[in-house]
Structures are given as structure tokens and as C-alpha cells.
Amino acid sequence: MLRIKLPDGKVLEMPDGSTPADVAARIGPGLARAAINARISMAGGPPRHIDVATPIPADCELSIITLKGDDADAMRILRHSTAHVMAEAICRLFPETRLVYGPPVENGYYYDIDLPRRLTPDDFPAIEAEMARIVKEDRPFTRYELPRAAAMKKLAAEGNPYKIDNAERAEGDVLSFYVTGPEPGKYWEDLCMGTHLPSTGRIGAFKVLNVAGAFWHGDATKQQLQRVYGTAFPSKKELDAYLTQLEQARERDHRRIGQELGLFTIDPLVGSGMVLWKPKGAVIRLLLEEHLRGLLRQAGYQPVFSPHVGRLELFRTSGHFPYYRDSQFPPLYESDTARILNELWIAVLERGDAKSISTIEEQLLEELRAANPGLWQTLVGDPQAPEARRLNPAPGHQQHNLAVIREHLRVEDGFLLKPMNCPLHVRIYASEPRSYRDLPVRLAEFGTVYRYEQSGELSGMTRVRGFTQDDAHIFCTPEQLQDELAGCLKLTRYVLEVLGLYDYRVRIGLHDPADPKFIKNPEGWAMAESAVRHAAEQSGISATEEVGEAAFYGPKIDFLVKDCIGREWQLGTVQADYNLPARFELEYIGSDNRPHRPIMVHRAPFGSMERFIGILIEHFAGAFPVWLAPVQAVIASISDRSADYARRVTAQLRDAGFRAEVDDSPDKIGPKKHRARSMKIPYIVVVGEQECSRGTLNVNDRDGRCIGDLSVAAFIDRLRVESRPKRVTTRASAAVE
């Protein structure tokens, strides 16, 4: 006998070998029809899913999963099963298809396939028709298991290297397969851990959405596969609702709204990833910047300014050059000699200390011989030259060679468009002696940085090549670190929440000791990582920890939000850094009258103005609150007879400091109102002869509500109140989940 405990606490006694289907049937015929899977947990163990036809292995707690309600697991099972159906359809249409991997994902599923023929959206109808046939046949999903050795033999015989790879990665002594049909061998099947719907007929509605490239194992050096995306829902109605929602989400795309509302433009003649802020977009940005500047003043930050370029030597010291040159604009070299020496420096660095001189270095030296024979003589040509000025091609001299080249670079070097502001702020800190009494020193700048992002990454304002960070660097003592981190976290949460961006998640990015892209300094990392962890905990933030997501110099606490189509972007960030202070040998004099090393906090609450405002445009769908709206009110005249009054009122509002525009065009009030509403202007003020004679304004909002007839003074009061940043309490965001 099996003892099955149900969610309501009732315990059923079932014969051994009973299945979830039997349990559901015992409870009621409706549940029996609705059951698609069961969640079981044995002896307090973790819950897992089993198919309705799988015998329940032991006494357990069990709950039946159905497609009714919005059970996330049920949707994953539905979509996973639909992925199988799609894979079968594709295999039937294109028998040379080799399947790779097909999991459910957030709003649907995908299946990675290896198929020489390129699928296009034109192929989707045929695939969907084939899928519909399989669904209509209502074939059961049948699980069977093989011992690992037998399963591997079977897969080897089938000759799909991807499935063999999947099987090798799977855990356990037994591998499972799912047949889309009542018995193995006669129907399509797939190596799969499950679980699945009882049968294909349970798939209510599905759609193949798009196809894109994806790398095997997510590795860009590996084979590229085709990833076919689709989704499924219990009913056609839900699918249609989802598709409508997707379409509506696209309507709030910041690239579209930015164009329509004249906020910004990106001009190929200026360059990809270069944002041109148009006057209306610039208003929003300036208002946000001014708001933050006020907060920073209160919080004891000091404004600074720094240039957009700095010497390569600066970035060599910080470590940005050359390790981060992948995402940097090419350096500006002062001379060909400087270019060759810099490339040589990189080549020496990359060779390491164990090998002797590389071909690249030899080629560069040849170039140098042509460009600067005298220097070439000194470096390699002249055996009489002083040892300290000469390169040593043998292994074991890396440090010497790097120092020699760097010495020569003191004469002529180059500049780098800054990818980050920190090295420049560090030099401001270092420009005068610091006492522990001065700390923390908080240097703030809206600093514009340039990163040469891969072309395929650029995206409107959210991923660009030139952007302005609301950056600051705090130099503090170890005792001050926690308070500083806490203050930064508070500020970051404030800027998100004041705009109603509550739908964010927080990630603690830790370094991966095995990855060479992080500066090696185990004690520094240990201290920094425990500091950010502690700060996040103390602030009551629930965060996920992710290894490998740190900056190269320190761990980060990142705030991520989703855009209108559900992509996640990092906005605010707070970082602890023990590395740059060491690389730049920063100091302060402690109370013991001895030098100490400060700790740095890097932080940017908005992150980047471009990305933040891009997200904000989508968040508000262009309908900015009054305090941020580029135009706060349009004064629309009914006819020429009231145009003068409209102009006078507009001037009054502007004198009072508000962003008002007049619409005295010859249109009727209908089109005027329509235009103002489509521009998302918060207030549409209608003035005719009636208002003119009474000295009032007929105030309407952009949602079509009439606020009423107000005196000019009353309207000004209203605008004054609403022009102060006020925490948005409604969750306006409608990112697609």
C-alpha cells in the first residue's frame, strides 16, 4: 500500500504501482481529465515531477498539476512537450535534421537543430501544419528507460553526436527517452529527462515564432546551430492574448517612441551606437541629472570633471589597457613608433614568461627597424647598448622587457578614449595628500565613456558605444566601507523607485578565480566580496550571487530591469575595489601618522543616462510624469479669436518656469487635442472665448479626462506641485514576463 498525502492534508491509501492518474481518478473525474503531471516529494525530500502514467515509487506528498490556473510548472511541461512536437514536425519535413537540445524557456520554448538548410519564417506554416497533425492525432507521450550502457549503444547507433553529448552530460545510471506515441520503435522519440503531458492532444494552442542562430554549448568558437523558437498555451484565447501583449509591448519600444516623440536619434553618419539627444530628450536627461546632483550634494559628494581621453600609460596602470581593449576604441597613437612599441608591449605581455620571442614580436621589431632605426638599434640591434635599455628575447625576462618598452614609451605614447572614469578620478584623488580626516572623499561626475561594443550588440539607447555614467568614486577607510556601500545602495534604490521602477532584481557579481580576466589578488577579492555581500544583506536586498559577473577590479551589486520585450539590462551598480588603489599606490595618512591604502567604491545609480532613459521611455510608454515631461502643457486655442489669450497664457506659464507650448494653428480643437495626446503631453489646456472672458483654463489630461475649469493661478499651483519629483506608486511597467 502507498500512502499519498494530498495538499489538503488528506491521506489516500493506494495499491502499490498506482500512478498519479489513478490518484486523480480517485479524487474525481474532473481532476482525472485535467491532470497532466504530478509533483511529488518523498520523506521531506525536494519536490520533483512525474508523468501521470508513471507508477508512484513510494509513500509521498503529491499534488496533481493541471493546466488550469497559472501554474508555472504546468506551462513549462506544456511547452516542453510542444518542443518535442515541433522537433518531430521539423524532422518529418527535413529528415536530415539533427536535433540538439530543446528546453522550455520563459515565454515558450526553443529547439536547437543542426540543419544545413536555413529555415526561414516561410517554413513556419508547413511546420505548424505538421505540428497540428501530430496534436490532432493525440498520441501519448510514453517514457521508457534504459541502463546507461544500453542507452549509449542505442545513441551511438543513431549517430547523432549532439544527443550522445547530452547523454554524457546527463547524470545517473539510467537514461530516459520519450516516445511521441504508444510504443517505442514505431514513433518519433527523443532522449529526454521529461516530464511531459499525457498526450499531444493536450496542447491547446501553439505557434512557431522565429528562428535565430545559437552556438553549441553557448560557445562562439563552436558550431553554429539554428534555434527555432515557439510558444504554447492551454487555449487559443491565451495564445492570442499573449501575441497581442507582445505586439503592445513592441509599441512601447524606446526606439519607436524616441522617434515619434522626438527624444533622440541615431545617425549612421555620426556612427552606430552614438546617441544624438534631441531637445526634448535632453530636457528629460537634464531634469534627471539635476535631481541627482541635488541628492549628491546632500550626501557629501563633490563634483569633478575629467577629459574624454587619457594617456595609454594611465590605462596601462589601471589595467584597462590592454586587457579590455576588445571593448575599447583603437588607441590614438602619437607616432608610428608609439604604435609599434605599444603593440610590442601587448605582444610581450601575451607571450608570458615561459616562451622565447614570438613571431609577432619579431615582425613588430622589423617594423620598428624601418620606422625608427635608432630605437631599433638600442632595443635589439646594438650589443653594446646598455642592458637596461635592451630587450632580452629569451624566456624569463618578461618583466624586464615590459619595463624597457614602458621606459621608451615615456618619450612618445598615445591616448585612449576613456572606457571608464575611474582612472581619472583616481588621479584627482592622488593629486593632493589625503588625511584620514578627509575621508571619505566622494568624487562625482556625469562622465561620458566610450566602448567599442560588437556591432551585433548595439541596440537603441540601451547598448551604445558612447554613454554617460552618473559616476562617482568614493575613497574611504576600511571602517567606512560598509556605510559607504549602504549609502550607495540606498541611493540606487531611490532613483529606481522614485520613477516607479520597482520591477528590478539585484545581482551580486563575484569573480571567477580561474578566469584570467580578473586581477589576481585573492585577499583583496575575499575582503571586497564579503563586504558587498554584507552590505546587500544589511540593506535588506534579496540578491542572487553569480560567479564571473564581477568587474575586473572588484565585485559588484548590480540592479537589473527588463525592457519592453523582456530583455534584462543592468542599470545601477555599486562596486567595492581593493585593486585600483593598489595599482595606483593610493594613500592616506592615518591617525597613526603612517600611510594607509584607501578602498574604492565605484557606483552609478542610473548606470548610464542613455540606457536608463531608454528603459524609462519604455516604462512610461513615453508618457512621462509632469516633472519629467519635455512639454508639460499645450495651450490650444479654439479659434483665432482665442489665439491671443492662448499665447498670453503660454507666456505666463513659461514665466512661471514651466514647459508650455501654444497650439494656435488653424486646426479645430479635435485635431489639436489628438496631436497633443499622441505626443503624450500631460496637460492639454483648451481656451476659447468663454475661457478668455472668464480668465480660466479648460484643463484636460492626456488620458482624455477633463480636469475642469481652473484659473491660471490654480493651474500654476497644480503644475508646481507636480513638477517636484514624487515617488511613483503605481506599477506602470508592462514588460512582458
Next chain:
RNA sequence: GCUGCUGUAGCUCAGCCGGUAGAGCGCGUCCUUGGUAAGGACGAGGUCACGGGUUCAAAUCCCGUCAGCAGCUCCA
């Protein structure tokens, strides 16, 4: 960077089984002086992204470049 798709008027898009271009919105002029989600008429505006090729003939077919979109990979 990779794979696929796309690039036609200021904007959104149609035309694309080859025969030198169209709509709506916007813009200009005029009529209408109109009371709350698009009044009417007329007009201007395009080297069909760019460069090659095939062809009697290319917006249309082919190749390349650039740019955009989606995904992947990066970045953070």
C-alpha cells in the same frame, strides 16, 4: 563578431513572378473661425541604403559593403 531577416517620400508601409514608383500620416498653400480622440481642396516631396554584376531593360534577380531588427556570443 556569428546566423537569419530587413533597408522604397520626414514617419509608417505597399509595390518586388524584371518594363524607370504608390498610400496614409506629416509638410506647404487655400477654403472653413470651428468647443474637446484626425473638416475639405490643391500641391511639393523619392539616384527605391551604397557599390558592382546579370539583362534590351533592375526598386524587383545575383554578389559585396554599410546600416537596422531578432537571437546567440560578448560587455557590464
